[in-house]
Amino acid sequence: MDIFSAIFIFFACALLGILLAVLGLIVKIYSGKSIGNPNYPPVDGTVFHHECYTTDVRNIEHILKTKFDKYVKGEYMMDIIRDLFGEGIFAVNGGKWRQQRKLASHEFSTRVLRDFSCAAFRRSAAKLARIVLEISKAKQSFDIHDMLMRYTLDSIFKVGFAVDLNCLEGTNKEGVEFMKAFDEANALVYWRFVDPSWKLKRALNITSESVLRWNIKVIDEFVHGLIKKKRRQLFKYHTTDMKEDILSRFLQESEKDPDQITDQYLRDIILNFMIAGKDSTANTISWFIYMLCKNPLVQEKIHQEVEEFINGAKNAIDINEFVEQITDEKLEKMHYLHASLTETLRLYPGVPVDGRTALEDDVLPDGYKVKKGDDVYYLAYAMGRMPYLWGDDAEDFSPERWLDHSGVFQPESPFKFIAFHAGPRICLGKDFAYRQMKIVSIVLVQLFRIALADENRRVTYRTMLTLHLDGGLHVCALPRFQG
Ligand code: HEM
Numbered sequence: 001m002d003i004f005s006a007i008f009i010f011f012a013c014a015l016l017g018i019l020l021a022v023l024g025l026i027v028k029i030y031s032g033k034s035i036g037n038p039n040y041p042p043v044d045g046t047v048f049h050h051e052c053y054t055t056d057v058r059n060i061e062h063i064l065k066t067k068f069d070k071y072v073k074g075e076y077m078m079d080i081i082r083d084l085f086g087e088g089i090f091a092v093n094g095g096k097w098r099q100q101r102k103l104a105s106h107e108f109s110t111r112v113l114r115d116f117s118c119a120a121f122r123r124s125a126a127k128l129a130r131i132v133l134e135i136s137k138a139k140q141s142f143d144i145h146d147m148l149m150r151y152t153l154d155s156i157f158k159v160g161f162a163v164d165l166n167c168l169e170g171t172n173k174e175g176v177e178f179m180k181a182f183d184e185a186n187a188l189v190y191w192r193f194v195d196p197s198w199k200l201k202r203a204l205n206i207t208s209e210s211v212l213r214w215n216i217k218v219i220d221e222f223v224h225g226l227i228k229k230k231r232r233q234l235f236k237y238h239t240t241d242m243k244e245d246i247l248s249r250f251l252q253e254s255e256k257d258p259d260q261i262t263d264q265y266l267r268d269i270i271l272n273f274m275i276a277g278k279d280s281t282a283n284t285i286s287w288f289i290y291m292l293c294k295n296p297l298v299q300e301k302i303h304q305e306v307e308e309f310i311n312g313a314k315n316a317i318d319i320n321e322f323v324e325q326i327t328d329e330k331l332e333k334m335h336y337l338h339a340s341l342t343e344t345l346r347l348y349p350g351v352p353v354d355g356r357t358a359l360e361d362d363v364l365p366d367g368y369k370v371k372k373g374d375d376v377y378y379l380a381y382a383m384g385r386m387p388y389l390w391g392d393d394a395e396d397f398s399p400e401r402w403l404d405h406s407g408v409f410q411p412e413s414p415f416k417f418i419a420f421h422a423g424p425r426i427c428l429g430k431d432f433a434y435r436q437m438k439i440v441s442i443v444l445v446q447l448f449r450i451a452l453a454d455e456n457r458r459v460t461y462r463t464m465l466t467l468h469l470d471g472g473l474h475v476c477a478l479p480r481f482q483g
């Protein structure tokens, strides 16, 4: 038997298998079992475990809030992320989660961190604007998605450690190395979801798993180095004045409770925040810019709102002077910008699908019976496009839908606008993310008119756990001011 007939037979068998599976599904559906019978969901099961998918707001409130303790992050998922996430807030349930959540939400609501992050975002945004200005003067197009990924890493590093990583300029060799290891490790962890043999590969330390191990080592050495350095500084100077970055805040906390807050624990906390905050924010700003290119009128309206609320915006030739004018108080007044970002997240939620595992048998509000160990997923991306939730214009980008007649932002139920998750585990960085997204949007929209480099190139997402743009976002920026 030659190689070609072997390949042919292989594909023929595979095709037959798929056909049989589809046939089985059709028989199952048309035998009436799944229609109107809550024991059979429309999409049911996989080979390995049972899962169901929902867009019903009542079901979502039920699993994320009403029965919060009965629906947890499953072992299957935890297993996959543990090597990178450790015992960080993302990768734990129950008491361990509760304790970290309490500590972190306290820190995130402090004035110190709010002001410090605002200042850090402003400085990085000014840096970003200067780079874009240089490119635009040379009349070149560029990948703004890539630039924003660097921008968010720089910003979160500054807020997390008070360290300048300088990924935007790429001047710091260590910084660029860390960024590469960090992005690669993230992607490789997500690969595990579609690679059933990852545990074997890890045990043998081969292929993707050996690369992942190496990347995690690079990350760990870098982060542990920073923690040691900070501990020494804090010990040496032993100042009473408050350090402002997240790591220092937790280190100070650890003086009170040194047994519990170990270096490993600090590493996990910090890394979880970085993973949570970096890609989701960079992706959302990118989708937002894409929407502004597709809807120039919205871009102009935001520009007008900036001029209305930020002094000196009309003649923003000195970038540093201009960003200094951006304060939290002013950001809060900009309802149209807030609505536009929210509208972006409705259509492009950073986490398109998310779910929980049932700890016991249960019945969802729509009548569907869940068995112990089943996964229940909610489909954030699909929900944003459903007319029964958002009206006939569900697929249109329309910031106005979030505003009342006097232009004041009207929030929706978090179980319906689900981009930040909801219930007790709602995104901890929501305000943080809005602050950062607003600052960088204001700077970009005020200084430039942004358009797609190629109107005919299809912009779409890459299939992974977070909603990445496939192939980046190539744009041109025209300076609004001469200077
Ligand atoms: C537009 C940007 C963002 C989006 C769309 C987003 C979305 C989400 C979602 C969907 C979850 C729930 C994940 C799950 O548990 O299944 C989550 C959790 C979380 N997010 Fe965000 N996030 C964003 C930005 C940020 C930022 C900037 C930070 C921090 C600096 C952050 C910190 C967290 C943390 C710590 C959790 C875990 C909360 C917990 O389990 O109690 N996020 N986020």
Ligand SMILES: *[C@@H]1O[C@H](CO)[C@@H](O)[C@H](O)[C@H]1NC(C)=O
Binding pocket: 205, 210, 213
């Ligand atoms: C795994 O493999 C890499 C090379 O592929 C090697 O550098 C590393 O030391 C190995 N790690 C362990 C724990 O065996």
